[in-house]
Amino acid sequence: MSETLPPFLAACRRLPVPHTPIWIMRQAGRYLPEYRALREKHDFLTLMRTPELAAEVTLQPIRRFALDAAILFADIMTPLDGLDLGLRFAPGPVIERPLRTAAAVEAFAAHRGAGGVESVDQAIRLVRERLPREVPLICFAGAPFTLFCYLVEGRASKHFPTARAFLYAEPAASALLLDVLADIAIAYLEAQARAGAQALMLFDSWAGLLARDEYARVCLPPMRKVLAAVGHLGLPRIYFPLDGAPLLADAATLPVEVLGVDWRTPLSRAREIVGPTLALQGNLDPMALFADDAELDRRIDRVLEEAGSGPAHIFNLGHGIEATTDPDKVARLVDRVHRATAVPTFAQSTV
Amino acid sequence: MSETLPPFLAACRRLPVPHTPIWIMRQAGRYLPEYRALREKHDFLTLMRTPELAAEVTLQPIRRFALDAAILFADIMTPLDGLDLGLRFAPGPVIERPLRTAAAVEAFAAHRGAGGVESVDQAIRLVRERLPREVPLICFAGAPFTLFCYLVEGRASKHFPTARAFLYAEPAASALLLDVLADIAIAYLEAQARAGAQALMLFDSWAGLLARDEYARVCLPPMRKVLAAVGHLGLPRIYFPLDGAPLLADAATLPVEVLGVDWRTPLSRAREIVGPTLALQGNLDPMALFADDAELDRRIDRVLEEAGSGPAHIFNLGHGIEATTDPDKVARLVDRVHRATAVPTFAQSTV
Numbered sequence: 001m002s003e004t005l006p007p008f009l010a011a012c013r014r015l016p017v018p019h020t021p022i023w024i025m026r027q028a029g030r031y032l033p034e035y036r037a038l039r040e041k042h043d044f045l046t047l048m049r050t051p052e053l054a055a056e057v058t059l060q061p062i063r064r065f066a067l068d069a070a071i072l073f074a075d076i077m078t079p080l081d082g083l084d085l086g087l088r089f090a091p092g093p094v095i096e097r098p099l100r101t102a103a104a105v106e107a108f109a110a111h112r113g114a115g116g117v118e119s120v121d122q123a124i125r126l127v128r129e130r131l132p133r134e135v136p137l138i139c140f141a142g143a144p145f146t147l148f149c150y151l152v153e154g155r156a157s158k159h160f161p162t163a164r165a166f167l168y169a170e171p172a173a174s175a176l177l178l179d180v181l182a183d184i185a186i187a188y189l190e191a192q193a194r195a196g197a198q199a200l201m202l203f204d205s206w207a208g209l210l211a212r213d214e215y216a217r218v219c220l221p222p223m224r225k226v227l228a229a230v231g232h233l234g235l236p237r238i239y240f241p242l243d244g245a246p247l248l249a250d251a252a253t254l255p256v257e258v259l260g261v262d263w264r265t266p267l268s269r270a271r272e273i274v275g276p277t278l279a280l281q282g283n284l285d286p287m288a289l290f291a292d293d294a295e296l297d298r299r300i301d302r303v304l305e306e307a308g309s310g311p312a313h314i315f316n317l318g319h320g321i322e323a324t325t326d327p328d329k330v331a332r333l334v335d336r337v338h339r340a341t342a343v344p345t346f347a348q349s350t351v
Numbered sequence: 352m353s354e355t356l357p358p359f360l361a362a363c364r365r366l367p368v369p370h371t372p373i374w375i376m377r378q379a380g381r382y383l384p385e386y387r388a389l390r391e392k393h394d395f396l397t398l399m400r401t402p403e404l405a406a407e408v409t410l411q412p413i414r415r416f417a418l419d420a421a422i423l424f425a426d427i428m429t430p431l432d433g434l435d436l437g438l439r440f441a442p443g444p445v446i447e448r449p450l451r452t453a454a455a456v457e458a459f460a461a462h463r464g465a466g467g468v469e470s471v472d473q474a475i476r477l478v479r480e481r482l483p484r485e486v487p488l489i490c491f492a493g494a495p496f497t498l499f500c501y502l503v504e505g506r507a508s509k510h511f512p513t514a515r516a517f518l519y520a521e522p523a524a525s526a527l528l529l530d531v532l533a534d535i536a537i538a539y540l541e542a543q544a545r546a547g548a549q550a551l552m553l554f555d556s557w558a559g560l561l562a563r564d565e566y567a568r569v570c571l572p573p574m575r576k577v578l579a580a581v582g583h584l585g586l587p588r589i590y591f592p593l594d595g596a597p598l599l600a601d602a603a604t605l606p607v608e609v610l611g612v613d614w615r616t617p618l619s620r621a622r623e624i625v626g627p628t629l630a631l632q633g634n635l636d637p638m639a640l641f642a643d644d645a646e647l648d649r650r651i652d653r654v655l656e657e658a659g660s661g662p663a664h665i666f667n668l669g670h671g672i673e674a675t676t677d678p679d680k681v682a683r684l685v686d687r688v689h690r691a692t693a694v695p696t697f698a699q700s701t702v
Contacts, residue, residue, distance in 0.1 A: 156509065161638065161673045161675075165638045166641075167638065168639055168646065208594070208615075209615075214636075245596060245597045246596045246616065263562055264559075264561070264562045265562070286512075290516035291520065322512045322516065
């Protein structure tokens with residue numbers, strides 16, 4: 001059966017694969033000249049909100065590289081787009097009207113629908129029509145705690161002091177907001193699934209700001225709610241807690257098929273922590289793409305070695321690709337992962 | 352003998368103390384109205400560079416709270432002040448002329464003295480004249496890798512992509528620069544010791560960006576060089592790797608007396624990792640100062656509980672105090688730590 005699944009979806013299910021599948025976080029983005037050409041004509045929000053443009057950007061890296069998955073061009077904040085928060089990008093997300101009082105949270109809680117649904121619905125349909133069958137489409141959202149950080153702080157910050165102080169100063173309002181954000185994520189991910197998403201990923205970009213007990217208290221309950229609620233959709237669920245080394249054991253208790261691992265935790269160590277029941281996704285340091293070819297090759301091989309020989313590995317960078325990366329290095333990476341992991345018995349059409 | 356040492360210095364040496372000593376990272380700073388009043392008249396660089404003003408700012412929190420140590424008002428970047436890099440603060444450090452080529456690094460390597468020495472020398476002498484004997488003065492510098500991050504990136508950044516790419520793209524120049532920065536730190540710390548510093552602290556604010564093997568390869572050698580070189584001064588050495596949970600075991604191999612632990616790693620866990628031979632400093636979440644009094648008290652007590660009953664604990668926050676903190680919360684914190692840990696046999700003068 002697994003031969004008929006695209007390699008990426010097979011790996012998510014820990015089924016045998018013809019080669020280790022690879023995709024790259026932020027593969028649709030600024031390191032591609034064809035993306036920069038589009039960005040000269042349209043701002044980021046326009047690209048994200050216009051289905052034809054979002055579809056085009058999503059497909060750009062697929063045309064150029066033999067990637068095993070596409071990921072919808074959108075932002076972790078897209079579920080908050082259109083919810084009257086004054087979301088803009090400069091270039092990181094900015095919330096013009098952050099929620100900093102219990103009253104503001106209660107007013108926001110009156111909303112219960114997700115934003116950004118209409119444009120992603122159409123973009124997903126366009127992408128699915130144009131994608132080859134063996135390249136599944138990943139859709140994603142920000143995890144509730146990460147959206148909470150931006151919503152309270154108002155913009156990216158080294159340590160999100162306002163958002164973290166709010167957790168202590170307003171515990172009840174914080175819990176309410178996290179629960180509302182879970183509902184928003186659920187509505188958004190369900191809409192993506194209806195439109196044709198083939199895997200769902202949650203980015204928890206700021207999980208690493210929390211001590212382990214705070215993570216268990218603050219981050220996990222809304223995350224568990226989201227993942228449980230979308231389970232009936234039958235799509236692989238991927239959770240990526242950035243800077244999550246001390247959190248992996250707890251993260252592994254979530255109902256997910258795949259755990260993303262950042263560049264700081266060797267996959268062999270992650271595997272020891274999370275056990276055999278999940279697929280792991282990662283984790284070449286994105287900066288290794290700036291090394292010379294020989295060093296890059298050694299780094300790629302080390303990630304493969306640390307991942308072990310089982311099927312439950314999806315190759316990726318350990319964080320989003322840097323905008324100044326040479327696309328030729330990406331081509332080298334994809335080719336090397338495929339060649340190094342090709343299983344002869346699967347490659348019947350090429351022998 | 353230890354009764355004659357101030358509690359902070361005794362704790363650094365793991366000697367018995369009359370109470371757990373406490374000081375607070377960034378205790379001389381914006382959360383104090385008297386600091387903000389001075390800052391209205393002088394910019395940050397002027398405060399830092401003018402010995403009389405730096406001394407005054409250093410002493411402000413000592414007048415207000417029963418803190419067990421003072422820390423010189425300066426910046427982790429002060430050792431680079433005056434080295435023709437265009438250092439300014441906006442408000443974080445900015446390097447107008449970052450080092451981004453091997454040639455730029457080689458030119459910079461021709462310098463071998465530290466910057467900022469003259470002003471800190473005078474400030475230290477003024478502070479020591481005015482400090483009570485039981486309140487020792489900590490002086491500090493940025494760790495070589497952290498200075499490297501700013502020098503190459505040019506300013507603070509979420510993940511310092513330029514600096515981290517430089518490590519891969521220019522390994523030889525990177526090693527040279529880290530070694531030069533070690534020499535700069537040594538010259539700077541030695542000057543501080545000559546002027547009257549009673550403890551030396553190295554802040555490694557960006558160590559957490561590195562995977563453990565990169566940390567061992569990149570961060571530790573220059574750090575070891577600095578700590579070994581200043582060992583002959585006989586002052587306690589404190590090393591604080593921020594976001595360092597996965598790095599503590601390696602950090603504990605450094606020649607230090609005290610290891611700082613950020614708010615994300617319980618001190619009990621840190622103690623398991625590093626063993627009994629070092630004092631630990633930390634680690635109340637600075638954001639806990641925004642909780643109500645009852646919750647704040649619980650958090651303080653939990654840190655004390657995790658630290659255990661041994662003498663080898665210096666209470667601190669797990670990161671710098673936030674500018675919007677209520678000073679009354681700091682007073683409560685200092686008082687509670689002192690009361691909770693007071694050893695009756697030491698308190699002869701008060702019974």
